[in-house]
Amino acid sequence: MLPFDFIEQMRSYLGDELDAFLKALQSERETSVRVNTKAPFDALHVLHKAGLEEVPWCPEGYYVRHRPQFTLDPMMHAGCYYVQEPSSMFLSEVLDQLVPHDSVVLDLCAAPGGKSTLISEHLVAGGLLISNEVVRQRVFVLSENVQKWGNGNVVVTHNQPRDFGDKLENLFDCVLVDAPCSGEGMFRKDGGAVDEWSLKNVEMCAARQKDILRHVWPALKPGGLLIYSTCTYNEHENEENVAFVCDELGAEVMPVEYEESWGITAGKAGLHFYPHKVRGEGFYICVLRKHDASFVPFRAKGDKERQQGQEAYSDMRSWLCTPDKWFIRQNERFADAYPIEHKDLIAYLSKHFICVSTGFGIGEQRGRFMAPQHSLSMLKDFRREAFPQVSLTEEQALSYLRSEALTLSNLPFGTLLVTYNDVPLGFVKNVGNHSNNLYPNEWRIRRL
Numbered sequence: 001m002l003p004f005d006f007i008e009q010m011r012s013y014l015g016d017e018l019d020a021f022l023k024a025l026q027s028e029r030e031t032s033v034r035v036n037t038k039a040p041f042d043a044l045h046v047l048h049k050a051g052l053e054e055v056p057w058c059p060e061g062y063y064v065r066h067r068p069q070f071t072l073d074p075m076m077h078a079g080c081y082y083v084q085e086p087s088s089m090f091l092s093e094v095l096d097q098l099v100p101h102d103s104v105v106l107d108l109c110a111a112p113g114g115k116s117t118l119i120s121e122h123l124v125a126g127g128l129l130i131s132n133e134v135v136r137q138r139v140f141v142l143s144e145n146v147q148k149w150g151n152g153n154v155v156v157t158h159n160q161p162r163d164f165g166d167k168l169e170n171l172f173d174c175v176l177v178d179a180p181c182s183g184e185g186m187f188r189k190d191g192g193a194v195d196e197w198s199l200k201n202v203e204m205c206a207a208r209q210k211d212i213l214r215h216v217w218p219a220l221k222p223g224g225l226l227i228y229s230t231c232t233y234n235e236h237e238n239e240e241n242v243a244f245v246c247d248e249l250g251a252e253v254m255p256v257e258y259e260e261s262w263g264i265t266a267g268k269a270g271l272h273f274y275p276h277k278v279r280g281e282g283f284y285i286c287v288l289r290k291h292d293a294s295f296v297p298f299r300a301k302g303d304k305e306r307q308q309g310q311e312a313y314s315d316m317r318s319w320l321c322t323p324d325k326w327f328i329r330q331n332e333r334f335a336d337a338y339p340i341e342h343k344d345l346i347a348y349l350s351k352h353f354i355c356v357s358t359g360f361g362i363g364e365q366r367g368r369f370m371a372p373q374h375s376l377s378m379l380k381d382f383r384r385e386a387f388p389q390v391s392l393t394e395e396q397a398l399s400y401l402r403s404e405a406l407t408l409s410n411l412p413f414g415t416l417l418v419t420y421n422d423v424p425l426g427f428v429k430n431v432g433n434h435s436n437n438l439y440p441n442e443w444r445i446r447r448l
Contacts, residue, residue, distance in 0.1 A: 005199050006184065009234060017276065024276035029188045031067040032086040032280075034060045034118065038150060038380060039080045039423045046073040047081065055279075056262050058089035060121075063279065071445060074397040074420040079148030079378055084114040087185075087273040087280030090264075091115055091176075091227070094256055094287060095122045098225060102126040103173035104345070108161060108216055111138035113145030115178055120151040128342045130172075130349065132157045132164070143356045144443055147375040150382075152326070153339050155346055158354040161215040167352050168219045171298035171345075175220050176227045179209045179241075185231035185282020188275060206236040210244055217249050222293045226251065229285040233272065238284045242269045251288040300348035315370055316363045319386045326381075328362060335363040335370070371415060374440050377424040384424055387417040392425070400425060403444040406435045 002025070011018045032055060035041060042048075050068045055061030063086065070076050070083055099105070101123060110116045111133040120129050131146060131154050133139040143156045164172075182205045183193035213228070220226060226245065230237050245251050246269075253269045263277035270286025310317070310328060316335060317323035327343040328335055338346050338359025346358050361373035376382055390408055392400060397420040400406060408416075411430050415438075418425050428435040 002187070002194060003197055006197060009199075013233065013235075014274070017274075020276040021274060024274075025188050027188075027275075029275075029281060030086055030279050031064040032084060032089070033062055033064060033081045034058065034084045034089060034114075035062065035081045036060075036079055036117075036121075036149060038078065039075065039421065043421050043423070044075055044080060045421075046070075046075065055086045055089055056259065058086075058092040060092070061086060061089040071447075072398065074392075074394065074401060074425060075423060077148070077401050077443075077445070078420065078423045078425055079150050080423060082114055082117055082145065082149070084118075085189075085281050085283075087278060087283035088114060088178075088229075088231075089118070090258075090271075090273070090283070090285060091118055091229070092122070093258065094227060094285065095119065097256060098254060098287060099174050100127075104128050104171060104342075105130070105174045105176065106164060106172045106216070106219065107131045107176045107178070108164070108212070109133070109178050109180060110156075111135065111142040113142045113149075115176060116142065116146055116154065117149040117151075119176070120146065120149060120154050123153055124151050126339075126341065127153065128339060128345065129154045130157055131155070132159055134158070134160060139356055140442070147357065147360060147378050150378045150380045152337065152360045152379050152381065153342075155338070155349055155358050156356040157349065158356055161212045163353065165215045165218040168298060170218070170221050170295050172220050172224060174225045174227065175216060176229070177209075177212060177216065178229045179205075179212060179237070181205050181209070181230040181232040181237050182234070183231060184233045185273075185284075187282075189281055202232075202234055202236055205232075206241060209237060209241050213241065213245055213249065217245075217290075220290050221297075222290050222295050224290050225254065226288045226290065227285065228270075228288065229283065231281065231283055233274070233282055233284070235268070238270060238272075238286070239268045242286050242288065245288055250291040252291070254287040254289050256285075256287055300344045319362065319372060319376060319383055320379075321381045321383045326359070330363075330365070333365045334361060334373070335365075336360065337362040372427055374426050374438065374443075377417060377426045382424065384417055384419075387415055387427070388412050389417045389419055390428075391422070392418050392420050394420070397425060398445065400428070400437060400439055401445045403437050403439050403441055405437055407433075408435045411435075 051065030116131040273283035326337040327340040363370040
């Protein structure tokens with residue numbers, strides 16, 4: 001049962017469309033995925049069997065007609081696609097229209113990572129994404145999803161919005177604030193959101209969103225773009241917060257083009273996605289441009305990484321298709337690799353922020369030898385020929401993803417790359433009569 005106050009609120013916004021809106025909330029929600037470039041599209045057999053239809057505002061997005069058991073598809077665990085709500089994929093259209101591919105971007109409230117993986121794909125030609133999550137339990141899920149996507153141009157952090165405004169003034173070309181909200185747009189998806197909704201909670205969320213925007217605002221360059229989004233309908237959390245940014249922080253709303261056939265509704269500012277008009281959940285998005293002003297660009301003063309010593313990492317560099325693209329840094333046992341053009345900024349972030357991952361983990365010191373980290377196998381720039389490979393059946397692949405031991409015969413000793421449908425799943429260490437499973441225990445499938 002929907003709250004009476006919510007129904008009356010929506011009546012004030014939708015008028016004669018209210019009945020159609022309420023009926024849509026009783027219908028079955030859409031299932032959709034966004035595919036990666038890791039594997040040929042034709043190799044996504046589970047998706048094709050379920051039936052696919054294109055999401056009109058995202059070239060990589062597809063509606064799935066009959067929801068499969070995604071947990072049983074090793075290709076999902078390999079990062080070949082991400083299960084993502086279709087309305088939120090409109091971010092792809094916004095980025096294509098307004099954000100250059102070499103930008104430095106902050107995704108401030110990023111978990112579980114759907115929008116971050118999308119942004120990282122947009123920036124793959126030379127940009128950098130800082131993907132942040134405040135809630136500790138959620139930041140590791142975020143890091144896992146980013147690593148599985150495999151671009152390597154992401155730093156995952158666990159910091160407060162104020163930290164970015166205080167320590168990274170005038171740095172970012174673009175900041176995405178997908179703000180925590182009252183969740184009205186998730187009513188069809190999450191019954192708990194209905195139970196928690198109240199007008200008081202809406203007011204609390206709107207106030208918290210203003211605080212988030214105020215704290216992070218200094219980190220955005222003058223002339224830079226703030227992308228503000230919520231999964232809610234009300235003006236308190238949407239248009240009124242946009243007005244706050246324009247009037248008190250100094251910005252202007254930017255136009256975003258869209259096709260009339262997509263069913264998107266233009267609000268007083270920004271765009272609304274209503275489930276009786278679009279094939280997706282409730283969503284709001286608005287792009288604002290920070291007013292130009294004279295400013296001092298951010299510089300990571302005194303924290304430049306030195307490039308010397310990279311020859312010491314020749315073994316690890318041989319694991320990469322384009323080693324000159326990456327800067328490798330070892331800290332005690334573990335070595336990370338990240339885009340060389342952003343090494344000074346990443347060094348600054350590593351010193352002044354709580355970084356859960358920087359780029360990708362490439363190696364781990366074990367005695368005199370350097371062993372590959374699992375995230376290397378997920379990287380698109382991974383030179384898989386650097387390791388002996390063994391192809392797994394579907395049953396073996398699911399066993400591997402449960403972190404179970406594998407019996408693999410007639411294979412060389414040492415570290416092996418295991419694949420499924422010619423896509424890397426991770427590493428094992430063959431010791432003769434069995435192979436030790438090196439899949440991260442915290443990523444394992446816990447139930448089928």
